[in-house]
Amino acid sequence: MDGELGNPCPVTPELLPESAAGELLTLQRAAFLIEARAHHDLDLPPLLETLDQVRAALADPAVTAWGFRDGARIVAAVRVLVRGDVAELGRLVVAPDRQGEGLGTALLLAAEAAAPPVVTGFRLTTGEFSAGPLRLYTRHGYRETRRSPEGEHQLVHLAKVRDAP
Ligand SMILES: CC(C)(COP(=O)(O)OP(=O)(O)OC[C@H]1O[C@@H](n2cnc3c(N)ncnc32)[C@H](O)[C@@H]1OP(=O)(O)O)[C@@H](O)C(=O)NCCC(=O)NCCS
Numbered sequence: 001m002d003g004e005l006g007n008p009c010p011v012t013p014e015l016l017p018e019s020a021a022g023e024l025l026t027l028q029r030a031a032f033l034i035e036a037r038a039h040h041d042l043d044l045p046p047l048l049e050t051l052d053q054v055r056a057a058l059a060d061p062a063v064t065a066w067g068f069r070d071g072a073r074i075v076a077a078v079r080v081l082v083r084g085d086v087a088e089l090g091r092l093v094v095a096p097d098r099q100g101e102g103l104g105t106a107l108l109l110a111a112e113a114a115a116p117p118v119v120t121g122f123r124l125t126t127g128e129f130s131a132g133p134l135r136l137y138t139r140h141g142y143r144e145t146r147r148s149p150e151g152e153h154q155l156v157h158l159a160k161v162r163d164a165p
Contacts, residue, residue: 011103013110016065016077021055023074024065024091028054031093038129039153046091066111068103076103078111087115089124092133105136112162121161128154 016024032046057063057079067077078092089111094104112122124142126133127150134156142158149155 011068011106013066013068013107013114016058016067016074018055018058020065020067020074021051021058024058024067024077025049025051025054027074027077027095028091028093030096031099034096035127035130035133038131039127039151041151041153043151044127045150046093064111064114066107066114068107070098076107078107080111080115082116082119085118085120087112087119087122089122092124105140108136108140115162117165119162121159123157123159125155125157128156130156 028046028049032044036042036044036047058065060081062081062083064080064082065077066080067074069075073095075098076092076094079090081088081090089108092104092108094101094107115122122142123145124137126137128147137158141160143160145157145159147154147156
């Protein structure tokens with residue numbers, strides 16, 4: 001997808017290599033602080049993830065990491081793990097100073113569109129107090145399937161069926 005959103009920056013998603021792990025970890029920690037405050041929990045998994053774990057995720061052949069860059073800087077990222085005919089999206093993040101410009105929505109939709117043809121459905125999770133992400137996912141067709149405990153709060157599991165081509 002090409003075009004311009006909010007600020008004048010190109011919005012062509014690109015594959016993020018393993019060498020982007022350090023920058024991704026920094027972006028992820030900055031972005032997920034908002035969710036940590038919403039849940040009164042600094043131990044959210046995206047905040048506890050180590051550099052080695054991010055590297056391992058990026059090196060996993062089942063995982064594709066997409067991002068938007070503004071110049072050299074990664075301003076948004078998401079990971080897609082394909083298991084059979086389901087793609088699990090995770091770690092959708094936008095740099096705090098670039099949120100609300102449509103980058104998160106654009107990257108979510110781009111990652112869905114780039115999933116291999118075998119994928120017939122998408123899954124993701126978010127925290128019960130993540131009002132913004134819950135609105136974003138619901139608007140794009142995700143529906144809650146169940147909840148599971150995570151620390152003192154609930155993790156909301158959402159899914160959607162892929163539209164026929
Ligand atoms: C969630 C996130 C990826 C959305 O990206 P974004 O570029 O800011 O979102 P967009 O500009 O595309 O806005 C899309 C919709 O997201 C929702 N939204 C997402 N985050 C929001 C927030 N913090 N406050 C208010 N609305 C938010 C809104 O519904 C918004 O649409 P609307 O304001 O027009 O109603 C980004 O805010 C982020 O990185 N948040 C912290 C990390 C996180 O929670 N990731 C998702 C974990 S499951």
